[in-house]
Amino acid sequence: xxxxxxxxxxxxxxxxxxxxRVTSYGAIARYLGMGGSARMVGWAMRASHTQVGNxxxxxxxxxxxxxxxxxxxxGPDVMQQLLQAEGIKVVDDRxxxxxxxxxxxAKELER
DNA sequence: TGATTGACCAACT
DNA sequence: CAGTTGGCCAATC
Numbered sequence: 001x002x003x004x005x006x007x008x009x010x011x012x013x014x015x016x017x018x019x020x021r022v023t024s025y026g027a028i029a030r031y032l033g034m035g036g037s038a039r040m041v042g043w044a045m046r047a048s049h050t051q052v053g054n055x056x057x058x059x060x061x062x063x064x065x066x067x068x069x070x071x072x073x074x075g076p077d078v079m080q081q082l083l084q085a086e087g088i089k090v091v092d093d094r095x096x097x098x099x100x101x102x103x104x105x106a107k108e109l110e111r
Numbered sequence: 112t113g114a115t116t117g118a119c120c121a122a123c124t
Numbered sequence: 125c126a127g128t129t130g131g132c133c134a135a136t137c
Contacts, residue, residue, distance in 0.1 A: 037134090042117070043135075
């Protein structure tokens with residue numbers, strides 16, 4: 001029914017990320033059935049933070065758990081601060097125990 | 112309108 | 125092991 005854009009789909013998934021959890025661009029892209037469009041997820045996120053602000057984009061990082069988009073939050077430390085505020089430890093722009101905090105939409109929402 | 116870029120990922124060399 | 129290339133889709137130049 002809704003002809004939802006790729007961006008809308010990404011937002012829907014990202015907003016469902018629980019507190020203190022993180023996920024990756026590729027995981028979202030795969031969950032949406034776009035495997036290779038991981039870059040678009042990042043593109044959508046960057047747009048989302050400027051447009052809405054309700055999207056916890058700081059909970060979305062790359063596959064290595066590295067805060068690649070930190071600079072898009074208006075400051076190089078904002079994203080790290082937000083994650084640490086949720087109990088996620090960040091060292092050297094990378095999430096500690098990333099796998100432990102990792103939240104896979106295809107696995108949690110899935111099926 | 113064609114070419115380039117972009118908060119990525121995986122494979123290949 | 126590190127650098128390059130291809131792929132995905134959309135937005136910007």
